[in-house]
Amino acid sequence: MSPQTYDLLIRSSKLPGTTQPTEQLVDIGIKDGLIVAIAPTLKEPATTELDAQGKLVSPSFVESHIHLDSALTAGEPRWNESGTLFEGIQIWGERKQNLTLADVKARALATLKQQATQGVLFVRSHVDVSEPQLIALQALLEVKEEVKDWMNLQVVAFPQDGIYSKLENEALLEKALELGADVVGGIPHYEFTREDGVRSVHRVFELAQQYNKLIDIHCDEIDDEQSRFLEVIAACAIRTGLGSRVTASHTTAFGSYNDAYAYKLMGFLQQAQINFIANPLINITLQGRTDTYPKRRGVTRVKELWQQELNVSFGHDCVQDPWYSLGTGNMLDVAFMGVHVCQMTGRAEIDGCYEMVTSNGAKTLNLQAD
Numbered sequence: 001m002s003p004q005t006y007d008l009l010i011r012s013s014k015l016p017g018t019t020q021p022t023e024q025l026v027d028i029g030i031k032d033g034l035i036v037a038i039a040p041t042l043k044e045p046a047t048t049e050l051d052a053q054g055k056l057v058s059p060s061f062v063e064s065h066i067h068l069d070s071a072l073t074a075g076e077p078r079w080n081e082s083g084t085l086f087e088g089i090q091i092w093g094e095r096k097q098n099l100t101l102a103d104v105k106a107r108a109l110a111t112l113k114q115q116a117t118q119g120v121l122f123v124r125s126h127v128d129v130s131e132p133q134l135i136a137l138q139a140l141l142e143v144k145e146e147v148k149d150w151m152n153l154q155v156v157a158f159p160q161d162g163i164y165s166k167l168e169n170e171a172l173l174e175k176a177l178e179l180g181a182d183v184v185g186g187i188p189h190y191e192f193t194r195e196d197g198v199r200s201v202h203r204v205f206e207l208a209q210q211y212n213k214l215i216d217i218h219c220d221e222i223d224d225e226q227s228r229f230l231e232v233i234a235a236c237a238i239r240t241g242l243g244s245r246v247t248a249s250h251t252t253a254f255g256s257y258n259d260a261y262a263y264k265l266m267g268f269l270q271q272a273q274i275n276f277i278a279n280p281l282i283n284i285t286l287q288g289r290t291d292t293y294p295k296r297r298g299v300t301r302v303k304e305l306w307q308q309e310l311n312v313s314f315g316h317d318c319v320q321d322p323w324y325s326l327g328t329g330n331m332l333d334v335a336f337m338g339v340h341v342c343q344m345t346g347r348a349e350i351d352g353c354y355e356m357v358t359s360n361g362a363k364t365l366n367l368q369a370d
Helices: 085-098 101-116 135-146 169-179 194-211 230-240 252-256 259-272 280-286 302-307 331-341 347-355 359-364
Strands: 006-013 026-031 034-039 046-051 061-066 120-128 152-158 183-186 214-219 246-250 275-278 312-314
Touching: 061 101, 061 312, 061 331, 061 359, 101 120, 101 135, 120 135, 120 214, 120 359, 135 152, 135 169, 152 169, 152 214, 169 194, 183 194, 194 214, 194 230, 214 230, 230 246, 230 259, 259 302, 275 302, 275 359, 280 331, 302 312, 302 347, 312 331, 312 359, 331 347
Parallel strands: 006 046, 061 120, 120 152, 152 183, 183 214, 214 246, 246 275, 275 312
Antiparallel strands: 006 026, 026 034
16 A cells, blocks of 8 residues: 655644643644644655644634624714623614625625634624514625635524514524524523523524524623523523534623522533533623622633533624724634633633634534535
8 A cells, every 4th residue: 555645744833732842743744635644753745845843733713703794883873882782782773774785795704804814714603684684694695605715604593683572583583594594593681581582592492403503592691690591501402412513602691690500500511511602802891881890700601611621612703893893803812811801821721712712613613524
């Protein structure tokens, strides 16, 4: 048998998690677009060789949670002066009345190109499907096709205004799935009542099973310690067996739960084996706005979830939009904030935060080798 020939061989590579300049340098063999070998020394021939000279060779960054339909609209039609989630929703409600296909596509493409230049190759974007024409959804589905050669884009059908807050919203959500959205979303804490919120979670799971979609729910993105839809998601995941196909985004109220309840809930989450997404830049900015002092950090229990070996990833959430007027799409900014706000400054913890913008994000998106 002839020796394997690599398309690309990267020599003297430093992998994430190594701490010394020359510690465990490896060669990486790549064939047909896949890493097929990693070893201290690879002797097989290669079409192309690169010498990394001991520099870091990293998995691509994964953007687990962003809203491309609202990106780059900060100040339109007005600024979010209160800095709250709810004023942001109001402003977006005004801005989305003027959406056009060209408008959404131009802003989404600009944001994706900016992220690509910073090492992001996989993106999950939520898109508001509460507007009757589904313009933003159609735009992102077109963008997904246009960027497929250089970016893997997942589209989440996100009912920004709730599933049951308007009569037509449930049908719009289902239509979005029929049109090709990859993931079904929800926002139970924004429904009118606790009962509506629970019903919305159940409906999301029903639709996911009916259309064979992943699930990513905006969950408990509020400071209210009585907002407890995460337990509903966990229960549904356990009963349906969907587990790793389910993601709970934000869960900021988890940081405000009393420790006795949080301890009980953590046991359910271990059974459920769902994914979690925190958005450190946005969570620390939007949450705690009605607090005096002490003022809460507004981020879910990232360190505790990580310590329990549950899959946690980080996302941007917003880039220059009604909720957050800053941001460049750089996932290192997200990880940097995560290290600080989650108090994960130990050596292994810093490595863990890096994984939250790389390999953990890949798990959240259910990415496969092909």
